[in-house]
Amino acid sequence: MLTTHPFDDDKLREECGVFGVHGAEGASAIVALGLHALQHRGQEAAGITSYDGKDFHTHRAMGHVAGNFDRDDVIRALGGDVACGHVRYSTTGETALRNVQPLYADLSSGGFAIAHNGNISNAATLRRELVRRGSIFQSTSDTEVIIHLVATSNYRTLLDRFIDALKRVEGAYSLICMTREGMIACRDPLGIRPLVMGRLGESVIFASETVALDVVGADFIRSVDPGELIVVTSGNEIRSHRPFGDHHPRPCIFEHVYFSRPDSIVDGTSIYSVRKAIGAQLAIENPVQADLVIPVPDSGVPAAIGYAQQSGIPFELGIIRSHYVGRTFIQPGDKVRHLGVKLKHNANRALIQGKSIVLIDDSIVRGTTSLKIVQMMRDAGAREVHMRIASPPTRHSCFYGVDTPEREKLLAHKLDIEGMRNFIHADSLDFVSIDGLYKALGEQQRADIRPQYCDACFTGDYPTRLTDLDDHDTGDQLALLAERVV
Template sequence: MLPSHPFDDDKLKEECGVFGVIGQAEAANFVALGLHALQHRGQEAGGIVSHDPEQGFNSARRFGYVRDNFTKASLMETLPGPLAIGHVRYSTAGKKGAVIRDVQPFFGEFAMGGAAIAHNGNITNAAALRKELIQHGSIFQSSSDSECIIHLMARSFQKNIPERMKDALRRVEGAFSIVAMTRTKLIGVRDALGVRPLVLGKIGDTGWALSSETCALDIIGAEFVREIEPGEMVVITAEGVESHRPFAPAKPRFCIFEHVYFSRPDSIVGGQSIYETRRQIGVELARECPVDADIVCPVPDSGTPAAIGYSQESGIPYAMGIIRNQYTGRTFIEPTESIRNMGVLLKLNVNRALIKGKRVILVDDSVVRGTTSRKIKEMILDAGAAEVHFRIASPPTMWPCFYGVDTPERDKLLAANMNEEEMRAHLGVDSLRFISLDGLYRAAGEAKGRNNDYPQYCDACFSGEYPVEPADMIAQGFEIKAAE
């Protein structure tokens, strides 16, 4: 397991990223580039599976960053062929820690040939499925929920891989965006609610790509074609793209936190620029939560677009009051307790000349446990700030996510245990305000705010309204929000 740096326990962890390419010589090289662009979605480990007509399937799985592993010629030469898929991981299900067998893509050999699968999301009935499969003779190689899909495919009586995958996924509950491959096909599929993202791109005249985000298409020079629709499966071959609808129709519930934090700001989601949505969140936040102050400062880097929007709407100058050290990564070694206690300073430093004597508005994307917010507040006050006001670009995070985001247990979420005023006192700031759920929806393009009869997004982490019942967690004693 990579040593984490000081803030890792106080942010919602990125889920995973998936990428696939067909119709390009040395497709694995394209996949490595795509995974590099998706590194923000998972920094624990990565893997690539490729297929070559002469050498068959080949795979490589490594811990650490894409740049440290999949840029080495000696490794990439072992992944030949015009078809490849890849995955970057932050573990959201299964055991935490350095277990190479948990690193995707997963591979299975079936009667009609091999298939590999990379999954972004979380299966909410995985424990029940796993128990059933083991009772019927399945032998699992990993602790990942995603492996259930391979075993369900193996038990299907359908005659080809895509049909077996449909069979398997009809039994799966929760969230999944999947990139898979056979010897000749690249397959992409989203669950019926479309909780996690997946997009289709075109490479030149003959190539195709599937990706978690559009920013990864840009890095390989692919043209964004469209999003894979909720409940859609695409099967891509040399002949082109086929679209299938294997699931019962449902009203989409895309994860709204993709807009707030997970997706890169240069990605496009639902036809909207993530950067522009985050800037608009800042605009809404300034309208809902004004305060007299001298400067607006982002908590780098995720708070930057919202801070710009807040400044533009409020007329209060934007300033870089906190500077991020670009060279502190997750692998930074913290050898002694005294150094660990300086953790926040390893990543962020206050621009003292700018902050001293000022009333400062700090804009951040979220408050999870509150430990980071307290450290940053102390830094700002130590630099001589006259006042510190927090403005948060998401509603209070009160409920854990079970759809592919690693969230602390509910009793560790600050907003689940304190009201806004109690949180303000706990953090020791002059004021603390969060954007409303309606305001967040307006910033995401829903002019009338949240439709309570049909929320257009999955916002369970804020509202406690889970669009798919987390069956495994309920079986373990988790209590969902009572109906109002």
């Protein structure tokens, strides 16, 4: 059977990445390259929609960008100089082609395509209202709620109808939309999910991360501001709208910890540099006597470098990762399933044997990966295994577009740190503090009132209403919220 790799079911995962191009010859080929760079943000499905001035064209498929969009016939069929694309994970909801984005609809004003990164936390409430009024849904995605809100708005222009729709939704969104008139890009008023703008020659590009601009050779212009709506029309004319008033931004702090690629720039700061600073802060707060600092690859590498530099303990690659193992593989039986752990990570036994080591990872979610890694180190002859985590304990679920297990499955919700240490069988276990994380990001500490980031997964301080979660009387609403497929 096909199943998730043992190391892939114990990470917080971004649910998607978006990329759009306006005014470039062969726009769909550029989008495909951009999606390659964003593949880490969603590896279950990908899609591209283009517009050639007359017709919209869409290709959506399960699986990676490579294999689906590296064929000439597919790209040729996606003609036009305007295109947008999407890579996605599903969560506990349905993995099906009908949920793959961009989603497309023929509205009264013409074709409308949308690619969404985030999660609408009142989607179930809105969906129930729309269905009652006669809307017919084709997917289980919360993104389709936005399309129906646009379609049923009483405003005259499409832009006003789109703004009207967004004023009714709660939660997190970075959106790239295509119409016959051009492209619209926007972020939610708190800027929880990222979105940047660049230029490739005269064409305008939007992407979830700056690394996607780098890959296609585009110049970074700036981040799309929280609550900003940017319209690009013929001739690549850019107009900025701010229809949501002033809000205190709360971008997702986990972009810095794990989600974004290390070579991306977020809020003007190098992700790689921030992760090294987190590692250094972790060493200041939680020192230990050891022979080696070893990262859990690949996400723990920058923090481990920072920890090693701050502590003076040598950095070594004590775990070797195979980059030729996909997310799924055949596991016929428990014995082979257990051995499959070593397909992706294997201990560097000659280095580890007889040593006291510090393992650095970005987070602990369910704890199953940490348990396996610690045991792998002991099997390789490690004398002591100390675990250090480059984020605070993850005690709360995310409702803003991150694939988080139910809170009851989070190890830090069930156990204190000593209990977690016992669970993973480490000699010691420590996490960077919430104030330490903010220090690594250049802040003095976390503000008690109006903190600078969304850190709800650590603190439980959710920056928006969670309407669907609060409505405990409607099972269907809670089920749709739990799906969180975007």
